[in-house]
Amino acid sequence: MQNSFTEENYLKIIHSLSGREGVEVSTNALAESTSTRAASVTDMLRKLAEKGLIHYKKYQGVRLTDSGEKVAIKVIRKHRLWEVFLVEKLGFGWDEVHDIAEELEHIPSEILVEKLDTFLGHPRFDPHGDPIPDAKGNLTEPDYTILTDIQVGEKVLMMGVLDHAPSFLQHLDRSGITLGAVIEVKEINEYDKSASVQINGGQTLFISLEVSKNLLVQRR
Amino acid sequence: MQNSFTEENYLKIIHSLSGREGVEVSTNALAESTSTRAASVTDMLRKLAEKGLIHYKKYQGVRLTDSGEKVAIKVIRKHRLWEVFLVEKLGFGWDEVHDIAEELEHIPSEILVEKLDTFLGHPRFDPHGDPIPDAKGNLTEPDYTILTDIQVGEKVLMMGVLDHAPSFLQHLDRSGITLGAVIEVKEINEYDKSASVQINGGQTLFISLEVSKNLLVQRR
DNA sequence: TAAAAAATTTAGACTAACCTAAAAATATAT
DNA sequence: ATATATTTTTAGGTTAGTCTAAATTTTTTA
Structure with a gap:
């Protein structure tokens, strides 16, 4: 079953807010990051939990499941690869690519991502120095x-x-x-x-x- | 005001179905092409007419306005440029690119399209031989x-x-x-x-x- | 530890884009 | 030219994702 644009965004944001240790993310923090209201976040969390993408207990905050983590990392991989493309191939500045990559990251096609990765020469980092997860979903944070x-x-x-x-x-x-x-x-x-x-x-x-x-x- | 993914698709399909002479397109033809039901098409036509993108009189079929034509041609330009990218740069076959380009064509960013066009060397035709409209929206059909x-x-x-x-x-x-x-x-x-x-x-x-x-x- | 504050969830509504079934308009055929 | 068939529209409903306002739970503070 496919995840929607919006679902992918929630997963990506939960990933980034929960940090390396997979700490619980609060409803309010998500409302802030998604520019929606807390009530809307609650609705979405119930849905993501039903799909098995997050661990969610009412009032207790939220954490990605392994399967949610996989989806999030795929989105992050796409986002960062597209950013490399925009800067390296199209000549955008590193300050200009974020919003466009937010759109491109939701284009669904595994083959597209892998061909893009090859075309770009399997870059390890995006234009902001963030590491690009590999095709298997391994994301190793450098010790910055x-x-x-x-x-x-x-x-x-x-x-x-x-x-x-x-x-x-x-x-x-x-x-x-x-x-x-x-x-x-x-x-x-x-x-x-x-x-x-x-x-x-x-x-x-x-x-x-x-x-x-x-x-x-x-x-x- | 921005047009949605779906609105853009309707405009693109109306463009292609109305042919070179801008002939009226029927509700049923649109239902067929959009894989929806005629009733849904009627809903959308009312909306597009309100936005001034189509000429629409009940039971009379539909035609693009100048402003609708502009939007349609922009989408077609993006579709065909992305197809060139997928084939020329990523190594896809001409039989593999249509569905992916259907997604990419709705990424909003004028600058992106123009930079892509430059990166590709201002191609005149897509991998299927269809002409690519220029940045001003001029689309000249070759005499095939x-x-x-x-x-x-x-x-x-x-x-x-x-x-x-x-x-x-x-x-x-x-x-x-x-x-x-x-x-x-x-x-x-x-x-x-x-x-x-x-x-x-x-x-x-x-x-x-x-x-x-x-x-x-x-x-x- | 009880009261106040903050965070979260529930209830009820909205919009976009779709649906089915029924009604109305147009086109076709006898 | 009228009856039939086809096309299109209307009416009423659904789902995803959002909202506000009110209720509930948790946290903080006194």
Whole structure:
């Protein structure tokens, strides 16, 4: 039995909100993320539970079943592959692709996804540094560190972002902070935790705590 | 105001059923093509008329308005561009792409279509030989001739198909009849109008009237 | 630990797109 | 030209996904 566009979205959002440990997701959190009302979420949760896609006990929050997890990961795989296509092949900016990929991710056709994956050369990461699950549904989260956890003097590689908002990504573009950039933390301001960082051994710039909190980096 | 997936489909089908002269399309024909019941079609026609997308008088059949025509042509442009993508870039066969393109054609984003068009090198025809409308909505039908109108002794170029059914296309594949092939009509059987044709100056084969009726060719 | 606040669910409605059955309009045939 | 057949529309209903308002459960606070 096929899942609807809307059902797929709920599963994807439950996946992302429940994090790596598969923690319970609240009705209100889902209402917020789906831009609907809590009452609508409750209706949908009952349906998803009946289909065996989520574990759901009234008032207790919700968690994906193995079968729900599978569906969610397939959607995420499609989303991220399409994002690669849009950026690498069509020349979109990383700040422009999210909404279009939200639509493309629901196109149903296993063969399409696999041919797209091959066409793109089996990319491991999407344009925001998020890992792309493989065809079997294996999704291995890289051990990224948030920039706020990096000490003064350390040199790290910029590997991803937590916030995918266009305005944030555009801000990074203007600062010259791209995936793969080398970031050296020169100084941290005790008062507001803003940082002074050097990009690729060149330009030094100040970044606010808000920005640091959303940058995923890797020690080398 | 945005049109729904379903509305776009009705407009596209009205376009194709009303042919080049913009003839009236009947409710029953639409019910057939949309795989719904006539009563459902009537509901949708009332809605499309209210939106100014069709001319509709009860019991009189239906015709696209200029604004409906614009929407239909945009959908057709997207459908055909995606088909080119699926065949040229992803390696699908021309018999495999229709259903997937039916989904992709409804992805909303003007920029996406234009970037896709550029990526594909502004193709003029889709994998079945159908012309692709340009960004301004100009759709010029080439002057194809149906193979049944070709006389014995004439040499023509295979340029398109009327029937897009996978089984028909696969039959052509097995016969070596591809777009661009040179077809020379060697003989026409008076009794059943089947023909004997030579492909690319090589193999000679017999094709039934049913096949001839669905082959679009061009005199040179 | 009882009262207040917050979160969640239930009840009842709405819209889009579909359905069946019956009525009305148009077309065909005698 | 009237009777019959066909086509189309109307009437009333269904499902998915949403809503608001009210009721219920859980959590927090005093």
